[in-house]
Amino acid sequence: MKVRFSNINHHFGSTRVLDRIDLDVKEGEFVCILGPSGCGKSTLLNIVGGFVKPSEGEVRIDDEPVTGPDPRRIFVFQERGVFPWLDVEQNISFGLFKLPEGEQRRRIDHYVQMVGLKGFEHAYPRELSGGMKQRLEVARALAVNPDVLYLDEPFGALDSITRLQMRRELLRIWEAERKTILFVTHDIEESVQLADRVVVMSQRPARIQKIVPIDIPHPRDLSDPRYIALRDSIFGEIGLAHQV
Amino acid sequence: MRRLVPFLGVALAVFAWHLAVVMTGTRLVPSPWAAVRAIGELAQKGLLLKYIVASLFRVTWGYFLALLLAIPFGIALGTWRRGELAVNPLIQVLRPISPLAWIPIAILWFGVGDLSAVFLIFLASFFPLTVTAMQAVHNIETIHLSAGTNFGLSRPQLLVRVILPAILPQLVVGMRLALGVAWLVVVAAEMIAVNSGLGFLIVDARNAGDRYDLVVAGMILIGAIGVVLDLLMRRLETLDFVRWGYASE
Structure with missing residues (x-):
């Protein structure tokens, strides 16, 4: 169980x-x-x-x-949970600080792709729609492989x-x-x-x-x-x- | 064209000032041209730069000292409920006391001189900065703190990676306002405690033979430098790491 x-x-x-x-x-x-x-x-x-x-x-x-x-075990809030002072990549890598740089890079790329935010890597949350912010938060959660x-x-x-x-x-x-x-x-x-x-x-x-x-x-x-x-x-x- | 309108406004006001002085032949106000000549005179005597630097020097010390102490202090109070309950009433009582009311005590403690002026500027910026930092910590979204802890941040990491970036936009606004107050106070402090600076210039010009052209020159310089300081601080508000805090969605 x-x-x-x-x-x-x-x-x-x-x-x-x-x-x-x-x-x-x-x-x-x-x-x-x-x-x-x-x-x-x-x-x-x-x-x-x-x-x-x-x-x-x-x-x-x-x-x-x-x-x-x-x-x-990661908690995903409504889309307000993303950090507004970080761009898409920085948000996704937020929880990856214990990993070596190459692995961080690999995961960022993977999850940017997976949640369909390619091309928005350096956009800030204020520039994203509600749905994109929500996907970003899911990506940030998945990136730490919970x-x-x-x-x-x-x-x-x-x-x-x-x-x-x-x-x-x-x-x-x-x-x-x-x-x-x-x-x-x-x-x-x-x-x-x-x-x-x-x-x-x-x-x-x-x-x-x-x-x-x-x-x-x-x-x-x-x-x-x-x-x-x-x-x-x-x-x-x-x-x-x-x-x- | 729109960018020229503010300058046009100032130019019109100066022109009206000039006309009024010339037409009435008053001795109550020097003409703008007299004030400009007075600034020229200061420059010639090598006092212009000296006084500006003296005033800026005092502000820099008092203001940066306040930043250095007030921001950590305010953050500590903001995150530590009990400390805030204990200290906040004291801050609220001290805050509305004009820094100028401290002048006698400043002189008693630090003597007549730079140190007193720096102390007054420090006081003037310290309380508003502390309150801003404390409030900004209160305004952090619980969700962001929760998310930070969820990703396994330690307390110090939470401070650096969530609390500081989250309060920065409000802090920058508070810093700008506090610098405005500091500049107000340096001029007032120099009127009493020191023998250089723009505040000193104004008092000295009056005492030393009714040189009201120099008085107005001092006022113009104070205003102009105040505007420049404010513009510089506003530049900070356009930086990416604080801009998110002002965006309306």
Whole structure:
């Protein structure tokens, strides 16, 4: 087991945020944590990322307890996470300071290529679009070759077309590199398009309400009856009819 | 053409000044031409450069001393909550006291001379710089600090690779404002504590026989040098490593 949450409880002051979370994530698995805004799913990701200590319980990764942030596991924020004072190359190489120069060079070139920022190596984030900044942040994370990626609503601020492209990109990268991915979202469609399993969280205090395995191979056809059935079952789980 | 408009404005004002003096025949204000001649006279006596250098010298010392101490101090307070809680009230009380109010104490401590003037300039720049650095640290995006730690930076590495670059844009603006204040204060300090410099020139010209042409010459020089200093500091704001902080997205 790659990541194991055991009996995580968390509260901010007197507000309970997380209620007895138990979850196992396999190596190389793509897991979406889905829940309404403000339910505590981001807190859960911050706990596994080592930025927040849970009030109770522990997370173990490779059977070691998480005690803080670790460069083997990189957190990707919304695109605001890139460093605005560094250009594209400098951002990608930010975490590579322990590597010899030649290896740094090789990785910069590789990931610039992979996320489609060729020709923008010396552009600053202010000169990039939202989608490009998001890809840059993913590249910066991948460059240190982490074995786990945490993504906290990474595409939330993008327009819907860019968001679809970014999902396709992320899947392509995931299929190439097979990282374990924990992906927090409030977007049901997004979770069904991406995940191996969707962990449906309840309203606060968040419990795991249901875990839905998405047994459709990639690339997923969004008009496939199986896709629609799974999506609808999650809509039902959250208590929404999918009618506007 | 647009670039000429500001110069045209100044030229018009000077011309109006000249006309007013000539037409009223007043002795209350020297004419612009008299002020220019006075500057020429200073240059001839070898005092022009000497006084400018003297004033700039005092500003440089006081200002750089303040930079050297205030920036690390402000960053330390910004990152260390408890230290800030302890020291901030004191800073807030000392800050609104005009540096000129320190003149008697400066003279008591450092005597009449350069050291007093440098001390006053130091005081004038120290508090605003400290507060700027402290505030700038507060304004750093938590995400950037988190990302820095996530990539395995140690505390010193975090300081150099995240905190410093992140606060630089605000710091440069604060440095520019602080230099403006320092320049204001050097002139005032020289009126009392020393016997060279542009501030001294103004007081001396009045005392030594009502040479108001020299007084106005001193004022013009102070203003002009102030503008040049400000322009130089503004150049800093166009550099790539701070420009990101002013870009509106």
